[in-house]
Amino acid sequence: MTSFPDAARVALGDTQLRHNLRNATATIRDKRARVVAEVPDWEELRNAGQAIKADVMQRLDEYLLQFEASVQAAGGLVHWARDAAEANAIVLDVARSHGATEVVKVKSLTTDEIELNDALAAGGVHAIETDFAELILQLDGDWSSHILVPAIHRNRSEIRDLFLRTIAVGKDLSDDPHELAETARVYLREKFLNAKVGVSGANFGVAETGTVVVVESEGNGRMCTTLPPVLVTVVGIEKLVPTFADLEVFLQLLPRSSTGERMNPYTSLWTGVAEGDGPQEFHVVLLDNGRTRVLADRVGRQALHCIRCSACLNVCPVYSRTGGHAYGSVYPGPIGAILTPQLVGVENAKSLPYASTLCGACYEVCPVKIDIPAVLLHLRAEVVRKVGSTPERVVMRGLARVFGHARLYQWAQRCARVVQRPARRLPGPLATWTRTRDLKPVPKETFREWWSRERGA
Amino acid sequence: MSAAREAILAAVRSATAGATAPEPVARTYRSAGERSQRERIDLLGERLIDYRATVRRVGAAQLGETLEELAPGRIGIPRGLPLEWRPAGAVEDDGLGAHELDALDGVLTGCTVAIAETGTLVLSGGPAEGRRALTLVPDLHVCVVAAEQVVETVPEAFAALSDSALRPLTFVSGPSATSDIELKRVEGVHGPRRLVVVIVEEE
Numbered sequence: 001m002t003s004f005p006d007a008a009r010v011a012l013g014d015t016q017l018r019h020n021l022r023n024a025t026a027t028i029r030d031k032r033a034r035v036v037a038e039v040p041d042w043e044e045l046r047n048a049g050q051a052i053k054a055d056v057m058q059r060l061d062e063y064l065l066q067f068e069a070s071v072q073a074a075g076g077l078v079h080w081a082r083d084a085a086e087a088n089a090i091v092l093d094v095a096r097s098h099g100a101t102e103v104v105k106v107k108s109l110t111t112d113e114i115e116l117n118d119a120l121a122a123g124g125v126h127a128i129e130t131d132f133a134e135l136i137l138q139l140d141g142d143w144s145s146h147i148l149v150p151a152i153h154r155n156r157s158e159i160r161d162l163f164l165r166t167i168a169v170g171k172d173l174s175d176d177p178h179e180l181a182e183t184a185r186v187y188l189r190e191k192f193l194n195a196k197v198g199v200s201g202a203n204f205g206v207a208e209t210g211t212v213v214v215v216e217s218e219g220n221g222r223m224c225t226t227l228p229p230v231l232v233t234v235v236g237i238e239k240l241v242p243t244f245a246d247l248e249v250f251l252q253l254l255p256r257s258s259t260g261e262r263m264n265p266y267t268s269l270w271t272g273v274a275e276g277d278g279p280q281e282f283h284v285v286l287l288d289n290g291r292t293r294v295l296a297d298r299v300g301r302q303a304l305h306c307i308r309c310s311a312c313l314n315v316c317p318v319y320s321r322t323g324g325h326a327y328g329s330v331y332p333g334p335i336g337a338i339l340t341p342q343l344v345g346v347e348n349a350k351s352l353p354y355a356s357t358l359c360g361a362c363y364e365v366c367p368v369k370i371d372i373p374a375v376l377l378h379l380r381a382e383v384v385r386k387v388g389s390t391p392e393r394v395v396m397r398g399l400a401r402v403f404g405h406a407r408l409y410q411w412a413q414r415c416a417r418v419v420q421r422p423a424r425r426l427p428g429p430l431a432t433w434t435r436t437r438d439l440k441p442v443p444k445e446t447f448r449e450w451w452s453r454e455r456g457a
Numbered sequence: 458m459s460a461a462r463e464a465i466l467a468a469v470r471s472a473t474a475g476a477t478a479p480e481p482v483a484r485t486y487r488s489a490g491e492r493s494q495r496e497r498i499d500l501l502g503e504r505l506i507d508y509r510a511t512v513r514r515v516g517a518a519q520l521g522e523t524l525e526e527l528a529p530g531r532i533g534i535p536r537g538l539p540l541e542w543r544p545a546g547a548v549e550d551d552g553l554g555a556h557e558l559d560a561l562d563g564v565l566t567g568c569t570v571a572i573a574e575t576g577t578l579v580l581s582g583g584p585a586e587g588r589r590a591l592t593l594v595p596d597l598h599v600c601v602v603a604a605e606q607v608v609e610t611v612p613e614a615f616a617a618l619s620d621s622a623l624r625p626l627t628f629v630s631g632p633s634a635t636s637d638i639e640l641k642r643v644e645g646v647h648g649p650r651r652l653v654v655v656i657v658e659e660e
Contacts, residue, residue, distance in 0.1 A: 020639075027640050044486040051482040058479040061469045074623060080462040132646060133637040149637055156638050177638040181646050188647065193555040193594075209622050219593065219633040219648025226589045227555055237465065244622040248615040249486070251628075255575075259636070262504060263575035266648060267628035268589075274625045276552070277588035288461075292468035298476075 004351040007326040017153050017323055024152045025313070025320040031260025032311060032365070039256065048249045049368040053305035056240055057295060063207040063240045064286065070210025074272020076282040087234055087287050088119035091199060094232050094283055095125045100197040104188075104228065106214060106221045107131035108201025109147065109308060110236050112330040113343075114289060116199070127199065130188050130220035132181065139166045145324035147310035147332065148258055153323060156180065188220065198228035198279065202235045203307065204250060205284075208243045211271045212284065215254060217264050225268055231279035236287050238295075238304035250307060253367035257309035290343035299378040303339045305368045312362035312372060318355055327352065334362035338375040346382045353379035391429050416442045488616075490574070490609025497573040497607045498656055504576025508631025509644055510652040517657055520601070527653050528599045530562030533591055537584020538565065542601060550591050558590060563597030564649075570617045571607045577630045578602065578654065579614060581621040589625055598649040600629075604658045 011017060036042055056063055068078045081087035095103050103120065105111070105127045117127040117138075129138040133151035137143055140162050144150035151159075160175040167187045173179060200221065204213040212233055214221045225231055241247065247269075255264045273282050295301050313319045313333030324332030329340040329349070337356055341349040353376050362372040384393065402412050420442050425434040445453075492500065502512045515523045521541055528544045536549055548561060567585035568578045578600050580586045585601075592598055608614050618626065633648030644650060 024640055041486040048482055048484055048486055051480060055479040055482060058473055058476055060473060061466050064466065064469065080459055080465055082461045082464055086461055130647070131637075132635045136637070149640065151637055152640075159638060177641045177643045180638055181635055181643045185646055189559070192647070193559060206622075211622060217633070218635045218646035220646065222589065222593050222627065223647050226593055237469070244619070245612075245615050248612040252575075252611050261630070262507075263572075263577045263628065263630035265508070265629070265631050265634050269626040269628075271623045271625075274582065274588075277582055277625050278590070286465070288465045288468065292465065292472050295469065296472035 001328040001349060004326055004328070004355040007328055008322040008355075011322045011326050016155075018321060020153055020155065021320055021323050024146070024149060025315075028148070028260055029314045032257060032314070033260075035256045035260055035262055039252070045249055045252055046367055046369050049253050049307075050305065052241060052246050052249060053368050054302075056242065057238070057301055057304060060237065060240070060295065063242060064237060066207040067205055067210060067240055068286075070206075070208065071272055071282075071284050072210075074210050076210065076272040076284055079283060079285045081285050081287050081289070083289050084114035084119075087114050087285050087289070088116055090283070090285050091116060091232050091234065092120055092123040092125060094230065095120065095197050096123065098196050098230055100125060100195075100230075102126045102128060102191070102195065103197040103199050104128050104130050104191055104195040104224045105198070106200040106216065106224045107134045107150070108199075108234065109330055110201040110234050110287060111199065112144070114234070114287065116234070128188070128191055130191070130224060131216075132184055132218055132220075135184055135188070136162060139163075143325070144330065145332070146313060147308055147324075148313075153325075188223075192220075192223040192227050195224075195228040197230045197232065198224035200225055200231065200233045202233050202239055203254070204247060205235050205240045206242075206244050206247065207240050209271055211244060211269050213247065214268045215251075215264050216266050216268075217259070219266055222266055222268055225270065226278045229279055230281045230283075232283040232285065234285045234287055236289075237291050254307055254309055257307075257311040257365065257367040294339075294342040297342065300338065300342050300375055302370045303335065303342055303375060305370050306335050306339065307368060308335075309367055311365040311367065315361040315365050317357055317359060317361070322355075327355065334372045334376075335370070338370075338372055338379060341379055341383075346379055347386050350383045350387055353383055395430075410446075410448070413442070413446055417444070486612070487610060488612040490613065492573070492609050494604060494607065497609050498604060498658065500609070501571055501573040501576060501602075501607050502654075502656065504573065505631065505652075505654050508576055508634075508652075510576075510631050510654055512654050512656065514656045514658055516659070520655070520657055523655060524565060524599065524601070527655065528563055528565045528597070531560075532599075533558065533561045533564040533587075533595055535566055535585055535587025535591060537587075538567070539585065542567075542585075550587055553591075555590065555594060558594035561595040563599060563651075564592055564595045565599045565601070566592055567601050567603075568606065569621060570614050571602045572611055572614045573607055573609050575611060575630060577614070577628050579618065580627045580629065581618065581624045582626075583621075589627055592627065592629075593648055596645075596649055597651045597653065598629075598632075599653045599655065602654060602656045604656065607656070 136151045156175040203215045319333040327336045337352045569581040632652040
């Protein structure tokens with residue numbers, strides 16, 4: 001993938017994008033802060049959320065088996081997928097077995113991660129994104145820049161023009177958000193009412209009961225999980241919680257952290273198949289796709305605790321300037337910087353652990369207390385270990401040698417004094433450092449020199 | 458069973474092998490609230506209005522005429538809806554098709570529990586609540602909440618729902634909404650665009 005600095009450079013040059021991002025991140029950040037402040041036991045909830053997730057990771061095999069048995073007992077079918085290809089094949093197979101050429105789909109990062117839509121299209125099945133922002137992106141062949149508001153880099157006039165080109169050809173349409181939303185409503189309603197197969201992700205899966213939870217705002221999630229006679233839900237294996245009552249913690253943490261609402265408009269919970277209510281055929285696909293590799297890393301594992309609220313994006317000084325595309329993954333921002341390299345291997349995303357100033361704001365807002373800065377440092381060490389000899393490493397080795405020998409160090413100090421006068425900037429590849437920073441002047445005299453002059457021998 | 462299942466379970470076990478047992482989860486957060494019933498109802502109303510729902514508080518004696526006024530036209534109702542709640546245009550849901558639901562003017566139901574702090578109504582498919590599609594497709598949802606169904610906190614709601622865990626549950630907090638266009642909130646995308654909550658209090 002393109003390195004973060006290269007991708008970020010493009011984003012930083014886009015003034016419209018930067019304006020939208022600044023607006024969006026600041027607005028959501030303030031809303032979140034207001035509704036979190038009104039919860040007197042917020043820290044206790046965070047602690048409980050963190051402890052529950054740590055327990056899930058530690059006993060994941062038991063919970064997976066329990067979840068499987070619970071779903072089956074409630075009339076659902078459980079599939080397991082080691083990677084994206086296996087998961088996509090299962091979904092395609094279900095769609096085809098019902099002769100569906102179209103499926104309606106709820107916004108889901110997990111299905112974006114496995115590029116389900118492309119796989120379905122290759123198999124002759126068109127997946128219709130039904131979340132408003134996802135629909136906009138799909139119609140335009142674009143991709144998400146924010147977990148929560150994926151089309152935040154688009155303004156209303158762009159959306160109007162897009163609709164006039166695609167789903168409202170020849171209509172009289174203004175750029176009023178109500179009118180735009182109405183256009184999407186009319187277009188998608190027919191799709192919902194006639195869909196044979198729905199596809200969703202899940203925010204949580206409950207091991208104890210087999211219950212699946214989808215949290216949303218627009219009602220498209222309810223449509224997709226209720227109206228089609230067949231439903232397929234793709235769940236990352238890390239999304240489990242042990243008990244039904246554990247949801248009382250996460251359904252308090254998630255909406256306030258995510259949209260800054262006390263509760264999101266709609267949350268759907270269903271368990272297997274309910275007679276006379278909703279889909280009568282229900283499939284769950286349990287997805288690994290790199291998660292067990294993350295699980296094996298004791299420090300990095302906490303990235304799997306993430307409940308995808310996106311609070312860390314909105315407070316991040318890096319994300320709020322570059323936006324999501326620069327991260328080159330469906331998981332942007334601080335959480336993406338620790339999750340993506342672990343899912344795909346640090347050697348394949350080695351610039352991401354450096355896409356941070358380590359300011360720690362992400363850790364402070366994380367509803368499940370993922371210590372993102374600690375994992376970033378851990379992954380930086382991994383990059384150095386795995387990627388082998390780099391110029392930086394050679395320089396660091398040299399420095400270590402100089403710092404390790406008193407005479408060498410003193411000699412270097414004297415040299416630096418002589419060299420620094422003509423050189424305000426560092427030469428060669430080191431110039432990257434001084435391009436945006438001043439080289440610190442070397443003092444005329446070191447402490448040791450002063451000491452030996454004043455109190456010396 | 459499938460090879461994928463065995464492989465994933467083996468990978469999970471090898472990743473977590475040899476670790477110490479996790480700490481028990483400390484649940485020191487609030488489980489119950491401290492407000493009186495009257496205060497809970499006040500708070501619920503406030504929070505729902507914040508979501509731009511319409512809220513009416515009535516005594517049991519005025520319920521019938523209030524519903525008549527708030528639920529005009531052809532109104533879908535679940536089969537177990539109390540007879541005295543049914544407006545003139547009530548259409549019983551005997552398995553209406555998706556397009557028939559779409560042709561209704563609205564729907565009238567009860568709920569299982571309501572959460573004051575978050576302004577949330579919970580539907581659990583009971584006799585007066587009906588199946589999920591009924592409260593989803595029509596454009597207006599009128600929901601009756603009895604005073605004693607109002608709890609203060611989310612954990613209290615989960616305690617009240619412990620027997621309904623296996624039923625389909627829908628948490629509704631205001632009308633359907635999106636903020637996807639320049640973060641401007643627009644009520645009503647796919648779910649009911651109007652939510653009317655009628656809270657029935659003791660006289």
